[in-house]
Amino acid sequence: MEDVATYESWKTCFSELAPGLVLFARQWARSPADAEDIVQEAFVRFWRTQRDITNRGLLYASVRSIALDFIRRDSRRARRESVAMSEIDQNVAPAFETEDDTQRALVAAMELLPGDQREVLTLKIWNDLTFAEIASALGISQNTAASRYRYALAALKKNLATT
Amino acid sequence: MNDFSEIENQLKKLRPAQPSADLMSRIERALADEEKSMPTAAVLPRERRFNFNWISRGLGLAAAAALLMFAFVRLQKPTNGKPAIASTAPAPATATNSSAFVPAGLTQVVYHTRDEGLHFPTSSTQPMRRVRSQTRETLQWRNPKTGATLRISYPREEVSLTPVSGQ
Numbered sequence: 001m002e003d004v005a006t007y008e009s010w011k012t013c014f015s016e017l018a019p020g021l022v023l024f025a026r027q028w029a030r031s032p033a034d035a036e037d038i039v040q041e042a043f044v045r046f047w048r049t050q051r052d053i054t055n056r057g058l059l060y061a062s063v064r065s066i067a068l069d070f071i072r073r074d075s076r077r078a079r080r081e082s083v084a085m086s087e088i089d090q091n092v093a094p095a096f097e098t099e100d101d102t103q104r105a106l107v108a109a110m111e112l113l114p115g116d117q118r119e120v121l122t123l124k125i126w127n128d129l130t131f132a133e134i135a136s137a138l139g140i141s142q143n144t145a146a147s148r149y150r151y152a153l154a155a156l157k158k159n160l161a162t163t
Numbered sequence: 164m165n166d167f168s169e170i171e172n173q174l175k176k177l178r179p180a181q182p183s184a185d186l187m188s189r190i191e192r193a194l195a196d197e198e199k200s201m202p203t204a205a206v207l208p209r210e211r212r213f214n215f216n217w218i219s220r221g222l223g224l225a226a227a228a229a230l231l232m233f234a235f236v237r238l239q240k241p242t243n244g245k246p247a248i249a250s251t252a253p254a255p256a257t258a259t260n261s262s263a264f265v266p267a268g269l270t271q272v273v274y275h276t277r278d279e280g281l282h283f284p285t286s287s288t289q290p291m292r293r294v295r296s297q298t299r300e301t302l303q304w305r306n307p308k309t310g311a312t313l314r315i316s317y318p319r320e321e322v323s324l325t326p327v328s329g330q
Contacts, residue, residue, distance in 0.1 A: 014190065022186075023179040036186050044193045045283035049290060058290065065280035097178045106173055125174045151168040160170070 013041060020127035021063060026095050027119055028067035034074075036076045044067045056129060057136030064119075064137065109159040117152035120145055210262040223317030230315055231264070247304055264304035264313055272299045281327060 008011040018039070025035035025042075053059060098104045110118060123129045123137060134145040280295040301316040 010190075010194070011187065014187065018182045018186065019179040022182045031182070032180070034187075036182055039182070040186065040190050040193060043203055047194065048285070051284050062281050062283070062290065068282060069210055095180055097180055102173070103177055106177060121174070125171070128177050150167070153170050156174075157167065157170050159311075 010047050017053070017059075017127070018056040021060075023095055023126055024060060024122050025067050027115065027122065028064075028071055034070065034096070037069045038070055039063060056127075057133040060123060060127070060129065060137035061077055061139070062076075062134075085097060105160060106156070109131075109156050113152055113155055115146045117155065120148040124149055219237065223315075223319065224271070226317060228317040231304070231313065262310075263308075264306050266302070267305035267312065268301075268303040270301045270303075272301075273297070274299060282324070284324065287326070290327045292327050294323050294325070295323050 021039045021043070022032070024039040026032065029035035029038055042059070045066075045095075046059050046062050050058065092108070097102070098107060102151050106126075110121070113121065119138065120134055123134045125129075129137065131142045131145045131149070135142045138145065140148075143157050233303055234269045273296050275297040279295055281290045282293045283290050298319045298321065300318060301314060303315075304313040305311070
């Protein structure tokens with residue numbers, strides 16, 4: 001993953017980053033298709049101006065920004081379809097490829113985390129961002145990013161112990 | 164080794180679902196389209212934003228000017244009930260002076276500001292933070308002789324783009 005910063009071809013960069021980017025976007029999108037639309041828009045805009053992945057914090061910041069715009073645009077539709085979506089959500093493709101009950105329990109525990117902790121966890125574990133990059137992407141301090149990460153791990157550990 | 168190494172290892176074993184196969188080709192098409200439309204896209208969005216602001220401000224000032232002229236006509240109208248056409252004769256200098264309004268103030272009240280996040284204008288090489296603010300501007304004139312005031316208020320919307328530097 002470290003070499004991604006120096007890759008020149010967008011395809012190489014994107015194929016490395018895509019699963020983590022889509023996972024990050026799925027925190028705000030109700031469906032995988034919406035998350036992919038967000039990632040597509042963010043990556044195209046990012047690549048047009050940056051041409052490399054040196055500034056990963058900015059890439060994730062743009063995904064987050066576009067996802068929040070998407071939520072605002074989509075809020076009216078969301079209200080209209082809220083009842084229907086509550087049923088559809090049960091059938092939406094999962095965000096992770098789970099292999100056993102332990103992993104499924106872990107995914108379920110993650111869904112209970114507050115959003116601000118979950119986004120730090122997603123950036124740290126599945127996108128390999130440093131706390132400095134996370135801080136840049138989310139507009140928070142490195143200390144806040146690190147403490148949210150620790151709180152998330154503690155909460156997961158506690159939730160898994162009780163199940 | 165911290166207390167969380169075990170849970171971290173468990174998390175790292177989880178693999179995010181793979182994106183759909185056509186995402187890459189969609190991005191390829193989008194990047195190709197961007198390249199094709201770059202010259203036009205580099206100019207139009209920014210022009211439109213600033214035109215909107217100038218139109219808004221221009222309409223407000225035009226309305227202010229029209230109301231000001233209307234106010235002058237009303238003030239110069241004789242009060243004895245005769246038709247306005249009857250007063251075509253030059254008014255006395257004192258009457259003209261008494262109807263002179265002088266600018267007395269301008270207030271700008273920003274009543275709504277919204278941070279619209281990062282944007283990537285095609286004409287710029289770096290991302291910009293877009294902030295939209297809605298303001299009500301009030302222009303005020305006062306007649307020092309009679310104490311009469313004239314106030315005109317109109318809404319204004321402003322979009323500001325601030326360059327964002329990455330760390």
